[in-house]
Amino acid sequence: MSTLEIPLSQSVGYGVVVGVGFAFSVGMIGATIILRRYQKEIITAEEFSTAGRSVKTGLISAAVVSSWTWAATLLQSSTQAYKNGVSGPYFYAAGATVQIILFAFLAIKAKQIAPEAHTYLEIVKARYGPRAHGVFMFFAIATNILVTAMLLTGGSAVISDLTGMNTVAACFLLPLGVTVYTLFGGIKATFLTDYAHTIAIVVIIMTFAFTTYATSDILGSPGAVWDAVTKRALESPVSGNADGSYLTMHSRSGGIFFVINIVGNFGTVFLDNGYWNKAIASSPASALPGYVLGGLAWFAIPWLTATTMGLACLALEDSPVFPTYPNRLTPDQVSAGLVLPNAAVALLGKGGAGATLVLVFMAVTSAMSAELIAVSSIFTYDIYRGYINPKASGKTLIMTSHAAVIAFALAMSGFSTGLYYAGVSMGYLYELMGVIISAAVIPASLTMLWKDQNEIAATLSPILGTCVAIAAWLGSTKSLQGQVTYDDTFADDPMLIGNVVALLSPMIFVPILTYAFGKQNFDWNILKQIKRADETEEIIAATSNEETGGLEVDSEEQKEKMEPIVSYAHEVAEAKRTELLSAEEAQLKKASKTAGYICLFLTWALLIMWPMPMYGTSYIFSKRFFTGWVTVGIIWIFFTGFVVCVFPLYEGRHGIYTSLRGIYWDVTGQSYKLREWQHDHPEELHVVQSQISAEIHHTDNIDEALTVPMDEKK
Numbered sequence: 001m002s003t004l005e006i007p008l009s010q011s012v013g014y015g016v017v018v019g020v021g022f023a024f025s026v027g028m029i030g031a032t033i034i035l036r037r038y039q040k041e042i043i044t045a046e047e048f049s050t051a052g053r054s055v056k057t058g059l060i061s062a063a064v065v066s067s068w069t070w071a072a073t074l075l076q077s078s079t080q081a082y083k084n085g086v087s088g089p090y091f092y093a094a095g096a097t098v099q100i101i102l103f104a105f106l107a108i109k110a111k112q113i114a115p116e117a118h119t120y121l122e123i124v125k126a127r128y129g130p131r132a133h134g135v136f137m138f139f140a141i142a143t144n145i146l147v148t149a150m151l152l153t154g155g156s157a158v159i160s161d162l163t164g165m166n167t168v169a170a171c172f173l174l175p176l177g178v179t180v181y182t183l184f185g186g187i188k189a190t191f192l193t194d195y196a197h198t199i200a201i202v203v204i205i206m207t208f209a210f211t212t213y214a215t216s217d218i219l220g221s222p223g224a225v226w227d228a229v230t231k232r233a234l235e236s237p238v239s240g241n242a243d244g245s246y247l248t249m250h251s252r253s254g255g256i257f258f259v260i261n262i263v264g265n266f267g268t269v270f271l272d273n274g275y276w277n278k279a280i281a282s283s284p285a286s287a288l289p290g291y292v293l294g295g296l297a298w299f300a301i302p303w304l305t306a307t308t309m310g311l312a313c314l315a316l317e318d319s320p321v322f323p324t325y326p327n328r329l330t331p332d333q334v335s336a337g338l339v340l341p342n343a344a345v346a347l348l349g350k351g352g353a354g355a356t357l358v359l360v361f362m363a364v365t366s367a368m369s370a371e372l373i374a375v376s377s378i379f380t381y382d383i384y385r386g387y388i389n390p391k392a393s394g395k396t397l398i399m400t401s402h403a404a405v406i407a408f409a410l411a412m413s414g415f416s417t418g419l420y421y422a423g424v425s426m427g428y429l430y431e432l433m434g435v436i437i438s439a440a441v442i443p444a445s446l447t448m449l450w451k452d453q454n455e456i457a458a459t460l461s462p463i464l465g466t467c468v469a470i471a472a473w474l475g476s477t478k479s480l481q482g483q484v485t486y487d488d489t490f491a492d493d494p495m496l497i498g499n500v501v502a503l504l505s506p507m508i509f510v511p512i513l514t515y516a517f518g519k520q521n522f523d524w525n526i527l528k529q530i531k532r533a534d535e536t537e538e539i540i541a542a543t544s545n546e547e548t549g550g551l552e553v554d555s556e557e558q559k560e561k562m563e564p565i566v567s568y569a570h571e572v573a574e575a576k577r578t579e580l581l582s583a584e585e586a587q588l589k590k591a592s593k594t595a596g597y598i599c600l601f602l603t604w605a606l607l608i609m610w611p612m613p614m615y616g617t618s619y620i621f622s623k624r625f626f627t628g629w630v631t632v633g634i635i636w637i638f639f640t641g642f643v644v645c646v647f648p649l650y651e652g653r654h655g656i657y658t659s660l661r662g663i664y665w666d667v668t669g670q671s672y673k674l675r676e677w678q679h680d681h682p683e684e685l686h687v688v689q690s691q692i693s694a695e696i697h698h699t700d701n702i703d704e705a706l707t708v709p710m711d712e713k714k
Contacts, residue, residue, distance in 0.1 A: 013163030021177020028181035058648030060290025066194035071154035075337030081310020085246030087254035089306030095261030100295035107279030154426035228315030264434030439465025473498025
């Protein structure tokens with residue numbers, strides 16, 4: 001859009017980026033205070049990173065959907081629909097859903113073999129030692145950097161296009177609100193904001209779909225879209241598509257993107273510590289259904305969004321309502337992800353621009369929150385606790401987590417600004433990421449699945465795979481394109497070759513290095529030695545507040561009196577933890593088998609059974625078939641809405657009721673009822689297994705607690 005065609009003012013852009021970000025920060029700070037007062041949550045380092053390892057299925061699903069809904073999810077999928085037709089949305093959705101579903105199996109395995117780990121890198125270190133740990137830390141942080149760069153470059157480009165807001169300002173202001181609420185609430189704030197963001201995203205996608213296919217005066221039905229897109233194919237046929245049609249799954253470019261998408265997204269799921277954070281935070285019963293339901297719910301978001309907005313862009317591009325009329329979008333605009341915002345403006349005018357602005361803002365900030373937690377967990381537990389201060393207290397660890405969140409947010413703002421001035425687009429980063437990171441996927445997975453992979457194989461195969469992949473990418477660019485430039489390296493074939501080599505080359509390196517240097521025959525029980533930090537100090541400090549019904553520990557004498565209680569509480573907590581871990585292990589063992597069968601079936605269904613017959617037969621959608629295709633997408637988005645909007649409320653109904661009742665008692669001056677209830681029902685209050693406050697809250701008085709014989713307490 002030219003400056004004169006910008007649909008919204010700069011003030012709107014700054015208002016959304018700063019104002020809505022600030023509103024979410026205030027909301028999450030308020031939620032954190034409510035959880036502390038009415039649910040007795042204490043934000044220790046453990047709670048900051050793992051949410052007590054007790055998050056239920058609904059919130060896990062919502063978090064998966066929100067974290068996997070990047071700016072690229074909405075923008076790049078629409079770009080694929082614009083370039084390749086109906087195959088683009090499906091190939092984007094299916095090519096990025098299977099990783100989430102397959103990850104469910106790996107997540108369960110990780111919880112089974114290392115129940116108290118905070119990051120998957122801790123498992124790598126415990127198994128192989130510092131060298132392999134350093135290599136995988138590089139790939140993990142590289143993944144977080146690439147994902148965050150895509151979020152900020154794509155998001156800032158769209159915000160600038162819609163409002164004229166300075167792109168550099170957007171790069172620095174987008175992370176601001178996210179950083180604030182992440183600092184206050186940790187991963188629990190991420191889960192809660194993920195839920196809120198997902199509701200907004202689903203509602204806006206539904207609005208776009210119903211406008212395009214039901215209520216629009218310009219289009220208004222699947223048949224009208226089919227007619228317009230068919231006409232567009234006659235004027236500008238798609239090279240490599242069956243009969244040049246946009247309405248076919250047989251697309252050469254779409255198929256190449258399908259493979260690139262599958263390969264690249266294995267890296268961004270399996271190596272992104274954010275997904276491991278969520279798996280670790282889930283309760284044992286929630287890990288499998290949370291990730292499977294989350295993956296299936298997410299499928300409809302890129303599929304329906306792109307089928308709607310990408311095809312609407314094609315249908316309306318020669319209409320006077322289109323922002324760039326009479327010109328089509330330039331290749332640079334398409335690569336920057338501007339298909340969706342232009343289609344939204346053509347359909348809904350300023351309302352469409354505003355909806356797109358909110359949609360992209362929600363996608364960027366929710367996913368970025370997960371990236372901040374991911375990096376802070378790595379820095380806190382793998383670098384600081386792992387090498388600098390192994391005996392760090394929980395209080396020190398949470399300070400380290402806060403510092404890492406701030407540092408990473410600032411660094412990524414600067415890095416994204418550099419990419420903007422260098423002219424590197426979101427689309428380029430999206431296809432490049434597999435070349436850079438995917439060589440670590442197989443070695444990382446085998447770390448938890450194959451006891452014989454040795455340290456040398458785990459350490460060298462990602463490095464060798466990446467070197468070979470980059471060489472194959474650049475070499476094929478020179479061979480096929482004749483030169484190596486930014487545009488040439490972005491071509492389909494070189495990107496495909498580089499991505500495939502990166503993912504698959506470790507299948508050669510790992511067995512060769514394993515058998516050449518000897519099998520490890522690893523004892524999985526060693527991973528159970530990964531332990532949580534001692535958080536007694538901040539727990540005692542938190543329980544000392546009279547307003548929360550805690551214990552007074554102001555004097556040294558009282559602190560000394562509390563020592564036997566603290567010691568006893570630790571004994572009880574450890575005994576409970578041992579009992580719970582034993583029960584969880586049996587539960588996870590059973591879930592692991594189930595996960596394997598589900599993952600294999602859904603992968604086969606989404607990648608082969610559904611798309612390949614249509615690809616192989618070069619079928620071109622009839623008007624009736626296209627109408628059914630769109631109808632299935634709309635039904636699916638309602639399923640998504642139920643899974644991520646309604647189900648979490650149902651699961652959390654008891655906690656919501658407890659908090660609302662406590663607020664009512666406080667507002668009406670009946671706080672004594674709250675204190676009585678908290679005393680009579682301490683087991684109903686949320687307390688992380690590593691915390692001892694629940695045990696302390698079983699007694700009203702320190703002296704009384706000290707007079708009860710320990711055997712009687714037990």
